[in-house]
Amino acid sequence: MVMMKPSTLVVYLAALVLALPLVAQTPSFTIQADHPTARVSPALYGLMTEEINYSYDGGIYGELIRDRTIGRAWDALDHWPMVARGNAQVNVSIDESSGPSAALTRSLRVAVASAGPNSPAGVENGGYWGIPARPHAIYTGSFYARTDTPGLPVTVTLQNDQTGMVAASATVAGLSGDWKQYTYTLTTGDVPVSSNNHLILTIARPATVWFDLVSLFPPTYQGRPGGNRIDIMNLLAAMHPQFLRLPGGNYLEGDRIADRFNWKQTIGPLVDRPTHPSPWHYRSSDGMGLLEFLEWCEDLKMQPVLAVYAGYSLGGEHVAPGPALEPYVQDALDEIEYVTGGTDTQWGAERAKNGHPAPFLLRYVEVGNEDQFDRSHSYDGRFAQFYRAIKHRYPNLQIIATTPVKSVTPDVIDEHFYMSAEKSFSEARHYDNADRKGPKIFVGEWATREGDPTPNLEAALADAAWLTGIERNSDLVVMASYAPLFVNVNPGGMQWSTDLIGYNALSSYGSPSYWTQVMFSTHLGTEVVASTLAGAPARVYASVTRDTVKRKLFVKVVNATSSPQSLAIALTGAGKLAPQATLTTMSGKTPNATNSIAHPDAIVPAARKVPIPGPKFNETFAPYSVNVLELSD
Numbered sequence: 001m002v003m004m005k006p007s008t009l010v011v012y013l014a015a016l017v018l019a020l021p022l023v024a025q026t027p028s029f030t031i032q033a034d035h036p037t038a039r040v041s042p043a044l045y046g047l048m049t050e051e052i053n054y055s056y057d058g059g060i061y062g063e064l065i066r067d068r069t070i071g072r073a074w075d076a077l078d079h080w081p082m083v084a085r086g087n088a089q090v091n092v093s094i095d096e097s098s099g100p101s102a103a104l105t106r107s108l109r110v111a112v113a114s115a116g117p118n119s120p121a122g123v124e125n126g127g128y129w130g131i132p133a134r135p136h137a138i139y140t141g142s143f144y145a146r147t148d149t150p151g152l153p154v155t156v157t158l159q160n161d162q163t164g165m166v167a168a169s170a171t172v173a174g175l176s177g178d179w180k181q182y183t184y185t186l187t188t189g190d191v192p193v194s195s196n197n198h199l200i201l202t203i204a205r206p207a208t209v210w211f212d213l214v215s216l217f218p219p220t221y222q223g224r225p226g227g228n229r230i231d232i233m234n235l236l237a238a239m240h241p242q243f244l245r246l247p248g249g250n251y252l253e254g255d256r257i258a259d260r261f262n263w264k265q266t267i268g269p270l271v272d273r274p275t276h277p278s279p280w281h282y283r284s285s286d287g288m289g290l291l292e293f294l295e296w297c298e299d300l301k302m303q304p305v306l307a308v309y310a311g312y313s314l315g316g317e318h319v320a321p322g323p324a325l326e327p328y329v330q331d332a333l334d335e336i337e338y339v340t341g342g343t344d345t346q347w348g349a350e351r352a353k354n355g356h357p358a359p360f361l362l363r364y365v366e367v368g369n370e371d372q373f374d375r376s377h378s379y380d381g382r383f384a385q386f387y388r389a390i391k392h393r394y395p396n397l398q399i400i401a402t403t404p405v406k407s408v409t410p411d412v413i414d415e416h417f418y419m420s421a422e423k424s425f426s427e428a429r430h431y432d433n434a435d436r437k438g439p440k441i442f443v444g445e446w447a448t449r450e451g452d453p454t455p456n457l458e459a460a461l462a463d464a465a466w467l468t469g470i471e472r473n474s475d476l477v478v479m480a481s482y483a484p485l486f487v488n489v490n491p492g493g494m495q496w497s498t499d500l501i502g503y504n505a506l507s508s509y510g511s512p513s514y515w516t517q518v519m520f521s522t523h524l525g526t527e528v529v530a531s532t533l534a535g536a537p538a539r540v541y542a543s544v545t546r547d548t549v550k551r552k553l554f555v556k557v558v559n560a561t562s563s564p565q566s567l568a569i570a571l572t573g574a575g576k577l578a579p580q581a582t583l584t585t586m587s588g589k590t591p592n593a594t595n596s597i598a599h600p601d602a603i604v605p606a607a608r609k610v611p612i613p614g615p616k617f618n619e620t621f622a623p624y625s626v627n628v629l630e631l632s633d
């Protein structure tokens with residue numbers, strides 16, 4: 001027998017203990033299904049929107065013609081090159097002295113010196129990085145024109161750039177010497193799907209034609225004339241959004257006061273809208289005007305969260321509280337009347353004249369945007385002036401401040417968070433201990449900014465972790481919206497990286513972060529219930545809600561680690577559970593995995609049935625995954 005010294009024995013035994021296989025304890029997730037801790041805000045998930053990244057023009061707004069008006073700031077004719085077939089001769093210029101309306105005072109002058117039936121001449125437009133053509137589709141077009149040769153016909157052609165194939169064409173007969181609007185329809189036949197087409201306007205004899213407001217719309221969502229792109233609206237509809245915060249963001253404020261979203265110049269016939277420069281470095285057509293925003297809400301059954309211009313623009317210009325601010329306050333009151341007023345009110349009647357007699361339901365009005373950046377520190381006074389005037393006339397409206405103020409108490413404060421993934425993970429408990437006695441919170445802009453142009457899986461995991469905290473605290477956080485919502489993925493289309501939904505002329509896709517939102521918003525629930533996660537490693541997050549009407553329990557688990565994560569789930573107070581649940585999982589091989597226009601479905605959620613043996617069971621969640629376990633009784 002080998003004898004050991006006591007000290008050697010201790011070392012030996014310690015080594016033996018360390019060598020024993022470790023029996024790791026499965027982390028526990030205890031859920032008290034009958035212990036609600038908060039009411040879930042029914043309007044929790046919605047959309048934030050503004051003209052950025054070609055969100056409307058070149059985005060959701062269906063218009064296919066780029067720079068359709070020869071607007072005041074468009075000096076170059078980049079998007080209106082001349083067309084001269086055969087030996088035709090043409091000169092294209094901007095005419096500063098002739099336009100179709102008081103709002104559109106310039107036009108495209110197309111002077112054809114030589115042309116014939118086989119050698120037509122004119123101009124063309126390539127749309128927003130191409131005009132799409134689909135088989136057996138009806139495109140609705142119009143333009144304003146006048147000519148020095150009354151009776152002149154114009155041919156409109158949609159032609160494929162590569163093949164030269166004419167997808168559709170139409171003739172507009174008999175132009176007049178005075179400005180008039182002409183309409184045309186392009187009906188495609190059995191053409192292949194393509195995105196690289198031009199719209200071409202030509203004449204076949206020498207003459208001069210002035211064009212403005214040249215328009216072409218594909219079929220739109222629910223067939224709305226001048227409406228929205230179907231594919232993008234379908235992506236939004238799948239998010240079940242409850243509200244639309246409009247019209248910004250910086251876009252509301254403009255770089256200068258003159259460049260703000262001046263809503264009165266965005267309503268009525270398009271020819272009466274002067275268009276305006278946006279802070280995101282391109283001019284807005286204002287086709288997406290106030291009424292179009294509201295109809296977008298109507299189509300997706302969302303409530304508008306109306307942001308009114310509050311006297312501060314991004315370049316630093318501001319309007320001091322007091323008499324100077326009064327016209328802006330009045331503008332906001334008029335705007336609210338346009339949205340909500342009966343047809344017996346001045347602005348309600350205007351809305352009816354614009355084609356929508358029925359008023360819209362409005363609960364929230366936001367005064368300004370990110371006014372903490374106003375270095376004049378005038379927001380307190382400006383907000384109070386708007387607040388008092390709006391409350392006086394519309395006592396039921398909830399008024400949102402963009403930063404804390406002292407002179408009055410806002411109903412809601414809008415807080416914005418643009419975060420790295422690390423920050424989003426660490427902020428998952430941001431609101432857990434927040435004060436419940438003050439205003440409610442609207443997280444009007446938030447995003448995990450990882451991935452370009454659209455977020456990758458890492459961002460989607462961090463978003464999900466952050467949303468567990470938003471959801472858990474949705475007694476306080478009444479609404480939340482990701483920003484920015486859209487990006488046109490073509491070169492030059494993006495001004496701000498990490499955007500929820502990407503598209504080009506032909507198709508669109510949801511990023512992994514988009515799918516996180518879909519998973520959370522379609523499993524909202526009506527109450528948060530108490531739950532405790534114990535022993536789980538860092539980067540595992542969870543929250544639980546139940547829907548008292550549908551009698552469902554939604555268990556959301558985020559496993560942002562690289563290993564599968566088992567949880568010992570113990571439910572109390574859930575009653576008798578159905579023997580099967582639905583587990584919806586979105587996961588990927590690496591955190592950098594992502595979706596793109598070429599691979600739109602690389603990372604998407606998939607649902608499967610899992611057995612539920614009783615109130616205590618183990619469930620394993622995939623590496624890098626967002627999960628919703630939907631239990632029924």
Ligand code: AHR
Binds near residue numbers: 050251370445484496
């Ligand atoms: O979402 C992009 C911009 O970020 C918004 O326009 C602005 O409100 C914020 O600073």
